[in-house]
Amino acid sequence: MKILLVDDEIELVSAMAERLSLRGIDADWTDTGEKALAxxxxxxxxxxxxxxxxxxxxxxxxxxxxxxxxxxxxxxxxSGHGSEADYKAGxxxxxxxxxxxxxxxxxVEKIQEATQ
Numbered sequence: 001m002k003i004l005l006v007d008d009e010i011e012l013v014s015a016m017a018e019r020l021s022l023r024g025i026d027a028d029w030t031d032t033g034e035k036a037l038a039x040x041x042x043x044x045x046x047x048x049x050x051x052x053x054x055x056x057x058x059x060x061x062x063x064x065x066x067x068x069x070x071x072x073x074x075x076x077x078x079s080g081h082g083s084e085a086d087y088k089a090g091x092x093x094x095x096x097x098x099x100x101x102x103x104x105x106x107x108v109e110k111i112q113e114a115t116q
Contacts, residue, residue, distance in 0.1 A: 001115055002043060005029040006036045006062065007051040007078065012100075016049075019104045025111060033057025033065075040066055045073060046115050049107070050094075052079040063094065074114040078102065 003025060007013035010031050017029040028043065030036050033054060040048075048066060050059035057065070063075050075094040095114035098106060 001046045002026045002028065003111060004036060004039060004043075004045040004048040006033065006048060006054070006059070007031065008054045009051070013051075016104070016107070020108070020111075023104070023108055025108065033059075033062040036062060037065060040070060040073075045070070047074040047076065047095075047111060049076045049078060049111075052077050053081060076107070076110050076114060 003020070005013050005017055005020075005027050006029070007016075008031050013029045013031060017027040020027045028039060028045075030039060033056060036048070036050075037057075039045075048063070050062055052059040054062075059077055063077075066073055067075070076096045076098065077094045078098050078100055080100040096110040098110065
């Protein structure tokens with residue numbers, strides 16, 4: 001199983017990929033929605049972990065684009081803002097919605113739940 005991490009905070013997303021790798025989860029990462037779409041063309045991802053608020057392509061829009069092309073892909077949203085509107089939108093369109101900063105154990109648990 002391979003997952004895709006997308007967050008405009010490069011330090012966060014790269015560290016998250018490294019920490020997941022140490023736990024046996026194969027994760028690619030990028031900092032833009034445009035790159036994520038290109039990566040999904042090249043590799044089959046079981047799940048994408050998406051930041052809600054990103055420049056150009058938001059996490060919600062990226063989810064719509066990815067799920068249109070890859071209907072079996074699952075999604076988890078991350079947000080550093082935690083507004084009620086984001087929570088409702090993210091919860092309706094993803095398996096899980098987590099507020100940053102996240103504990104890596106919580107993310108691993110949600111990834112396992114989503115991909116079972």
